[in-house]
Each structure stands twice: as C-alpha cells, then as structure tokens.
Amino acid sequence: MAEKVATKHRGSGSSVGGGRLDSDSTLIATLVAEGLLSDPQSTRGRLLNCAAHLFEQKGFARTTVRDIGAEVGILSGSIFHHFSSKEEILRCVMEEVIHFARARMAEAVATAGAPREQLHACIRCELEAIHGRAVPGFSILVLEWRSLSAESQAGVLRLRDSYEQIWREVFSALGGPLDDPALSRRLIQGAIAHTHNWFRPEGKGLSLDGLAAQILRVFAPE
Amino acid sequence: MAEKVATKHRGSGSSVGGGRLDSDSTLIATLVAEGLLSDPQSTRGRLLNCAAHLFEQKGFARTTVRDIGAEVGILSGSIFHHFSSKEEILRCVMEEVIHFARARMAEAVATAGAPREQLHACIRCELEAIHGRAVPGFSILVLEWRSLSAESQAGVLRLRDSYEQIWREVFSALGGPLDDPALSRRLIQGAIAHTHNWFRPEGKGLSLDGLAAQILRVFAPE
Amino acid sequence: MAEKVATKHRGSGSSVGGGRLDSDSTLIATLVAEGLLSDPQSTRGRLLNCAAHLFEQKGFARTTVRDIGAEVGILSGSIFHHFSSKEEILRCVMEEVIHFARARMAEAVATAGAPREQLHACIRCELEAIHGRAVPGFSILVLEWRSLSAESQAGVLRLRDSYEQIWREVFSALGGPLDDPALSRRLIQGAIAHTHNWFRPEGKGLSLDGLAAQILRVFAPE
Amino acid sequence: MAEKVATKHRGSGSSVGGGRLDSDSTLIATLVAEGLLSDPQSTRGRLLNCAAHLFEQKGFARTTVRDIGAEVGILSGSIFHHFSSKEEILRCVMEEVIHFARARMAEAVATAGAPREQLHACIRCELEAIHGRAVPGFSILVLEWRSLSAESQAGVLRLRDSYEQIWREVFSALGGPLDDPALSRRLIQGAIAHTHNWFRPEGKGLSLDGLAAQILRVFAPE
DNA sequence: CATGAATGAGTATTCATTCAT
C-alpha cells in the first residue's frame, strides 16, 4: 500500500510548539536569529514541531516517521533530507526545547525581585513548560530520556545543565528548608515533572498559578 | 538463526524480585497464599520476575518476548501459554508489584507511631521500592504507564489507588505545610519517583535513609 | 501490498545445486553427515540452494530477500529465523560451495595418475563447477567477493585456501612453463573463471572436455 | 540532513583517469578532438572521471549518484542534466574507456616489431589498463558488465569488439600453442583480468613488466 | 546549468503472535 500525503499542519507556530503566549513571540524570533531555534515556518521547523507533539502524545517508540511525515504533509522518505535518523529528530527536539526553556526562564528570573520571587518565577515557568502552554515538548526531556543513545544523552545533558544552573543559583540565594541547593532542585524537579501526570490546567479546580503558589509554600516556607 | 534456549535464571525469589530482605519472605508467602502474588518458583512467577527486571532495565518497548523467554529459559512461543499478550505481562507485573508494595507499606505504617513517623516509614518504603531494594519492578509503574492500554490502565489505576489511600490518610492525620493531603501526596510522589533518575544508593554520599530524612524535612517541617 | 507466498521450489537437490551428476550424490551425503553441508531437504538447505541460484543469476545486490523467500516458498521474514542477515546467507553459500568443490576436486585428483593427469582433472573439475554442472553457485565466489564484509572475507578466504592448496600442489609436482606454482594457478584460475562469460557448454562447438584439453595444452605443454 | 556540496575534484585529467603517463596526453587530446572522449575539464568529463573511479572502488550498485556528485562538486540532481540515468553514466564510462584503451593499444602494436613483440605490447597495455595506470576504469568493463542493461550491453559489446579485434589479429599472426586465435585471446583475457584481484604493482615482488613477461611465456613459448 | 527539496517505490530487518507436533 503506497504511502499517501495529506497535509494536516502547515504550521505557523514555533518549531517547539503551537498555541503560545504573545510575549514569547519576540523571544522566539531572537533565538531563531541566533540559530538556536529552527524557523518554525521552514520544513525543518515544522518537522520538529510536529515530532515534539507526537512524541509527547504517543511516545517516541510508538511514533513512526510516517506519522511525523503525515503530520507535516510530506512523505516519510523526505524526512531523511533533514535528519539522518529518527533519533536525530528526538535529539534536535530536545535541544531546541532546552534552548527555548532556558531563555524563557532566564528572562523571568531577571525580571523578578527577591530570591523567593525568583523561585516563584522558576516554578511558574517550568509548570507552564510542562503543561504545553509555553514550551511544547518539554515533558519529552523527562519521558523520553532513555530513547536517546548514550552519545546523544551526553550532548543534551551538557545543554540541560545550563538550564539547571539557573535553578541551583536561585536555591543557593534563597536557602530553603534544605542545605543542599542541588538536592532541593532535584526534589522540586520531580514534583513539578510529575504534575504532567495528574494536573489538568483546564479544570475548574486548582489553576496553574495556584499550583505554583502551593509548590512554593512547600519548598520556600515563609 | 533459530531461537535457542539457554536457561539463565531458575529463579528462587518472588515473582516481583530477586535479592530481597529476609523480613519480606513471610509477607510474600502470605500474598502467594492469598493468590495475590504468583508462586516465584512457578514458570508464571519466574516469567513475571524476569519481565519486571527487563522492563525496568531496557523499557517495555525495547524488551522482546524472546528476551523474556531467554531469561527464564523457555522459548518465546511458550510464553503465550501463560499470558495472552506481551501487554498482559506488563499488566500482571504492575498488579503484583502494587499488591506487594501496598502490603509492605501497610505493615510499616502499622508498626510506626506518630503520624510524622508514619510518613517517614512511607517515604522509606517507597524509596526502597523505587531503588529495587524491596519491590523490584516498582519503577515500571511510573516509567511504563503509557505502554499500558487504556483498559488496563483503568484496572491498574483502581488497584493503585488502594496504595495511594494509605499515603493520603497519613497526610490527613499529619497536616503538613499544605491543606490538601492529595496534593501533598502528589508532590512527594513526584519527588520520590524522580530520585530513580539521579540517586544512586550505592554511592558514598547520601544514603537512602539520609535521603528519606531530607524529604521528610521538606514535607513535614518540625 | 502484502507479501504473498507461492511455493516454487520444494527442492530435492543439494543445498548447493539442482541437477547434478549421480556420482556426486554419495559425496553430498557424506558432507551432510559431516556437518559441512546443509541437508538439501531442510528449509535451511533449500534457502541456500535458491539463494545460490539467484545470486548467480541476478547478482547479490539485485537479489532481494523476498526473491529468495518466494523461491523457497516462505515469507521473507521467516528467512531471519535461519540467518541473521542477507550477508550471512551469502557467506554460508560460499562456505558450502567451497566445501563441496574441494571435496569433489580432492576425489578427482586422488583417482588421477601422473601430475599432468591430475592437472587435467583439476581443470575439468573447476570448469564443471563454474558452468553449473556440478557445483552450482561456484561462480559466486568470484563474482560476489566484494559483496562480503571484510570479516566474512577473511573467514571464507581461509576456507578457500584449502581448495587452492590442491591446485598449487599439483602445479608443484608438474613444473609447467612457469617456475612459480602459485603464479601458474592464478593465471589458470583467471582463464577458467572467465570462461563463465563466454563459453556455453550446450553449444554445438567446443565441448567442456574439449575446452579442458585446450587449457591443459597451454598450461602443461607436452 | 540536506545534501551539501563540497568540491573535492576539480579535475584536470582525462575523463577516464587521473595521474597518467605524459605520452598519453596527446592521445587524449586527439580523441577529445574526434569526439570520442569528453573534455576532462568539462563537467561531463569530470563526472565520468569520478564515476569511473567510484565504480572501480566500490562497485556500481554500492555507488550512489550522491557519491558521484559529491566527488565532482555538484548536487546529485544536477547530474541528470548530463545523463538521463545512472546506468547511462556506466555505459558512457565504458565507452570512453574502450575508445581510449583501443587507441592506446593500437599505437603500441603499431610501434612493435615481430608478432611476439606485438603480443608483449598488448599484454603490457592491458595490464597497465587493468591496474589503473593508464586507463582508469578499465576493470569496470569486466566487473560491472552485468550492471548494464541488455540493450547497453549490445552497444558496448560492438565497441569492445574493435578492441578485441586487435588481439585476435596478433594471435593470428603469431600462432601460439593453440590453433584458435579467439580461444587464445579469451584465455589470456581471463588470466589478465584476474590479476586485478591479486596482483599489487606497488609491491616489492613481481613488477608489472615482470608479470607481462611471465604471461608471455605461457601464451607464446619460445 | 545548477539547486535543493521532494517523491515513491523499494530495501533489509524486527517481532508479537500462531499452531502443528
């Protein structure tokens, strides 16, 4: 059965996501200009965009290159004009996700005041990222880590550390219930990442901001 | 290259794990008697045992039924005399893991004193489970949740709730920094689950007990 | 389009060939018993048989595993029950071809008298092999050498040397127009191999025996 | 991973070869003028040049048009402005190789004296051709014959016969151990072609001229 | 004449599952 093309998405979004906040548009433009993000209009950008979406929804192993091609509107063979393997797609998605999330959080921390406000900003940023608001594909970093080859893991890890560094500095300045900033970060990272499994921001109950406030209470009691 | 059998494990352990604490032996015997755990000596038990091990190491998608058969010492075709599909193996592993983890934690809570001590016991129990000490395969519950079909998820979820109920009751009795016991549980669950990714109990640094104490300080400040 | 099976050959021949001389039957049986040849009735034997035929006709690169499966009457996927890769098939074909050709030539040399008669026997043996009379697949050794991976080449080369050794010994005993038996062998090897491209034994002109006599005149003038 | 251009060869050689003897330069110029060879400076000439090189090294099937383009310094798509298919490249390579080899051998025979000297010249010519000294790509004529379509084979065969004709005439004049000049040619052709598989002219042992002398001794005993 | 992105038919290989013995 021959492969058929039926364009679904002719995306006009970022390469790392769909419906995003207006305030992020300029940030994306800057990162594209710096070469850290692919132009979301380009085939490559749309490919990463759609792949991120599918990996998040169905997981890397259960997403086929045909799925990705179909979502973008090209045949699966054409994908290999842009990436040499399926795994390279995953690696690039992760890299762009980190670049964007890092830039976004750095900005938020810079405009915050006291350390506790900075922590609040970080929590809000990461929650927004995890829940697809601002940095679609962010959860892939956690969920699909093991789908990456050892070499790719090493490269992405280095990049990811520049993101983690921001968190650790905030915890260092703040103090908090624990002495070790790195340990604090790891615990809060797990707590926030896990919200992906149970928290639904659309719901009538707790809002994303409300959740951020609660997490802040645990990791930075007044 | 025909499939060959070369017995590796002729397990004498629980169906959910290998080297375990002596104090758990009687618990396992009880659960086997109640029909909640498979006899670890039986083929079925050994199958679940090995599958749990492999799913934890390589992930569900990357583990083949041939791998499982080879580990147990039977051919892949024979597995389907015991389970109707690979997914059923995963479901059964998860069910037995929950039964065992629940019984183990219930026991620990029962022998603990004040609520804060009960929380401490829960934290220690789950950390031991996650790090393969006591309940091998426990991390599969988190890591491979999405590999389960929707129907299986529903069934396992019901079971898992009996486990979660214990946690929620402890948090209810304790109070803690947050008003909502369910929210507290979810945050601590994420924090503990994530230790799987970074904490190495063999290391010279923080011990598993030390880690439990630190987590207790965050979620139950004195 | 799903792959369909349509049995063509349910072979009753050797794993290395179809219509063969009666005098070879017992030789084949011996080699099968020694484990040097696959049972031509078994799936593995028929697989090698058909593969040899196709590789000879269309070349290794242009023969697909589907072609081979179709010829044997199984689906392409089933082939990998018997061989781990297409290249392994080629390697095994070559190995069995060498075992058979060597045994055949050793027998012929043993029953020949003077060195010149021995050379005559060798020439006739190799011509029969090349022209598909006795050792189907023999030409693959020359034609598809480069399709073998470096490691496989090394292994097959060692085997092939036991075949070449017979030739060299015959030339050593004979003398001939050149001093170097190895050089003589190489020149005659090329001359004989090349007959594959132009000589048609069915033709009315020169017979295979006639050709052998002529080659003998060149490399062993009276 | 889009296709990138990185000029490797901006050839200044013949379309059929790189480092060649000075005495061949004028011959090439003549053939280019006659339209029998492509201008080695032109894109077409460089294409044939590089293709010959790659086909010889890796084989026709394992050489991709991208490989060829990359070697020349253009993208694979551009190749089809010069040739209508990959196979046409092979056919043209073969044709130019024959034209050149024929002219070269004709010259050598013309300057030789007695028939035995003429045969010596032929042998040396063909050995030089086979071993990439003088007519790069010559071995393709033998090795990749089956990669040519039936129609192309017919055309090239006609051309090749004008080359073979020279050999046959020499054998006719000489006599030799066999009565049939065509048979003599076929045997010597195989012997020479096969040297491609084992003879290394760089080696310390037998030189190319030494090898020619030995072959002469076999096919034209004094 | 060259580019570069895309096509589409094909490739070897994988693997859960079936079933006669």
Add this chain to the structure above:
DNA sequence: AATGAATGAATACTCATTCAT
C-alpha cells in the same frame, strides 16, 4: 506445557529520479 518454524504487518531507512525556482 513446551517446541520451533512460520507468519504478516510494521519498521526505519535508501536512493534514483523529478522539477519548480
């Protein structure tokens, strides 16, 4: 209950060829 050979559908990836720019 186990074997072992087979299925069949799916998988990632390849590559000659086309064509609008």
